[in-house]
Amino acid sequence: MKCALVGSRFFAASVFEALRKEEGIEFTSIVAPATDDRLALAARAAGVALHVLENPRVVPGNAVAEGTDLIIAAHTHARVSNEALARSRLGGIGYHPSLLPRHRGIAAVEWTIMEGDPIAGGSVYHLADGWDAGAIAAQDWCFVLKGETARELWERALAPMGLALLAKVVHSARLQGSIPAYPQDPRFATKAPMIRKSVVLTEEVSATTTSLVVTIVGADRPGIVNLLADRAQRFGANWAASRMTKLAGEFAGMVHFEVPRENADALATALRGMESSGLQVVIARSDGAELPSSLRAVELELVGEDRVGIVSSLTKMLAERGISIESIHTEIVRSGGVGKQTFKIEAHLLVPAALSVDALRRELGSLASEMMVDISLGERQMPGRSS
Numbered sequence: 001m002k003c004a005l006v007g008s009r010f011f012a013a014s015v016f017e018a019l020r021k022e023e024g025i026e027f028t029s030i031v032a033p034a035t036d037d038r039l040a041l042a043a044r045a046a047g048v049a050l051h052v053l054e055n056p057r058v059v060p061g062n063a064v065a066e067g068t069d070l071i072i073a074a075h076t077h078a079r080v081s082n083e084a085l086a087r088s089r090l091g092g093i094g095y096h097p098s099l100l101p102r103h104r105g106i107a108a109v110e111w112t113i114m115e116g117d118p119i120a121g122g123s124v125y126h127l128a129d130g131w132d133a134g135a136i137a138a139q140d141w142c143f144v145l146k147g148e149t150a151r152e153l154w155e156r157a158l159a160p161m162g163l164a165l166l167a168k169v170v171h172s173a174r175l176q177g178s179i180p181a182y183p184q185d186p187r188f189a190t191k192a193p194m195i196r197k198s199v200v201l202t203e204e205v206s207a208t209t210t211s212l213v214v215t216i217v218g219a220d221r222p223g224i225v226n227l228l229a230d231r232a233q234r235f236g237a238n239w240a241a242s243r244m245t246k247l248a249g250e251f252a253g254m255v256h257f258e259v260p261r262e263n264a265d266a267l268a269t270a271l272r273g274m275e276s277s278g279l280q281v282v283i284a285r286s287d288g289a290e291l292p293s294s295l296r297a298v299e300l301e302l303v304g305e306d307r308v309g310i311v312s313s314l315t316k317m318l319a320e321r322g323i324s325i326e327s328i329h330t331e332i333v334r335s336g337g338v339g340k341q342t343f344k345i346e347a348h349l350l351v352p353a354a355l356s357v358d359a360l361r362r363e364l365g366s367l368a369s370e371m372m373v374d375i376s377l378g379e380r381q382m383p384g385r386s387s
Helices: 009-019 038-046 082-086 108-114 150-176 224-234 261-277 310-320 357-371
Strands: 002-007 026-032 050-052 070-074 092-096 119-126 136-143 209-219 238-247 250-260 280-286 295-305 324-334 341-352 373-379
Touching: 002 009, 009 026, 009 038, 009 070, 009 150, 026 038, 038 050, 070 150, 092 150, 108 150, 119 150, 136 150, 209 224, 209 261, 224 238, 224 250, 224 261, 250 261, 261 280, 295 310, 295 357, 310 324, 310 341, 310 357, 357 373
Parallel strands: 002 026, 002 070, 026 050, 070 092
Antiparallel strands: 092 119, 119 136, 209 250, 209 280, 238 250, 295 341, 295 373, 324 341
């Protein structure tokens, strides 16, 4: 059976190494986000055709070899396009570290811990329109240990579970020529969006650490992320949060490091040393700040058919009411087969306390009707504050 593997990092590389040892399994396509990704390196070492994504969010049709029997997604944030799926006889499957439909989204393990779930699990599901919404092919579960972190849960149980479930489904597909499909029940669906640490401004900051927010811009090439990670490790810094992308051939990234206070200056100097390789480096330093009592943190989500002026109209309305945008993420998603594009916004806002969330919700409702989009708000309770 000829397979294509789309994924990244240790988990995808582990799936690749395990499955290519299975009798009757041949990998004809490996799709990775970067040339220095662990999966890409494993593919090169094995002599398997490698496709590095130009757009980290979408797997195009030409990334998958003609005659592919099955596409396997393992730790990927890229959507496998309908064109790519059409090249695969059995379509595609992916592994998601939750008991779908619970915790659909990019941070399933983190939300499992945050919600205090006593039971976690993993699902192999069919790739289809909508994030993590395809029919289930196989599932398993495990208990969550008291006090366990998301990383510990992933490494102890969910990663090994994913490897076993994928192997089971692929083996069955090779022998049976088909894959089980049990529709998800949308009544039990919950979202697990990306968690941005920077939103929680009142978290207690250790007196022994300093925060460095580093912005990097320069011509895209392999190894930039590795340069950052190497310097962070050298000075004992924790990689707390990051956002990186490729825009018009340029690499643009922002990383939040938490570094022992005595090493902050040395790390900053080492990071600025990257400018000698043609990169622009800007560093902002903070020893921690609390959210003023006159502001509250609010999360906003907007979804609607893409058109010109959505961001302009929304940000103008927010600015007129003294609302600061702490972070904003926009995305265009093409709907399969109908040619429409959906525009999505996720933003974290700092709203003056004098403006109630209900009043803001009413005003945004009027704007949503005018722009023909859906807008939702959710107030976030900040640590250390009573409601």
